[in-house]
Amino acid sequence: MIIDSISRLPLYEGLIPDAGRIAAAFAAQAPERAPYEVREKSYALKEDLKRRFEVHGHTIDLMMAIDGAETIHICPPVRLTPAEALPNGADGRKLDGAPQGSAVILEAGCFCAIFPGEAHMVAGRIDGAGVGVTMWVVKVPCPEAFSVQL
Numbered sequence: 001m002i003i004d005s006i007s008r009l010p011l012y013e014g015l016i017p018d019a020g021r022i023a024a025a026f027a028a029q030a031p032e033r034a035p036y037e038v039r040e041k042s043y044a045l046k047e048d049l050k051r052r053f054e055v056h057g058h059t060i061d062l063m064m065a066i067d068g069a070e071t072i073h074i075c076p077p078v079r080l081t082p083a084e085a086l087p088n089g090a091d092g093r094k095l096d097g098a099p100q101g102s103a104v105i106l107e108a109g110c111f112c113a114i115f116p117g118e119a120h121m122v123a124g125r126i127d128g129a130g131v132g133v134t135m136w137v138v139k140v141p142c143p144e145a146f147s148v149q150l
Helices: 006-012 019-027
Strands: 002-003 038-046 051-055 060-076 081-085 094-095 102-106 111-114 119-124 132-141
Touching: 002 006, 002 102, 006 019, 006 060, 019 060, 019 132, 038 060
Parallel strands: none
Antiparallel strands: 002 111, 038 132, 051 094, 051 119, 060 102, 060 111, 060 119, 060 132, 081 094
């Protein structure tokens, strides 16, 4: 996992394929210019009991916050109970377990890159409060060396 300012995203080109092109598309607010699938998301923060972990095997979730903030929990998937595969053949699966591991705060103007094999739980409230977050989630295919079997 990497968390940093979106302005510094191009520095991570060696780990995140096309990081510079993604940053340029984001700066122009032109998702169609990004080299990979961009999901524009806006969601309310949730109580911990309503949040779930997920993990991917072949893609990097590059979350780029536009507005708001959220807590994201990251932990090794071996600490969690495997659940259903993601719908429509998407890369990954859901995992069950309470929030645990490292908690990071993703704020507007920052990105969080979550790599294959890193279980993550999004939409967490910050100090029990917060309203929501608006972001891009870029589904970046990762180099084979980063892929994991789920």
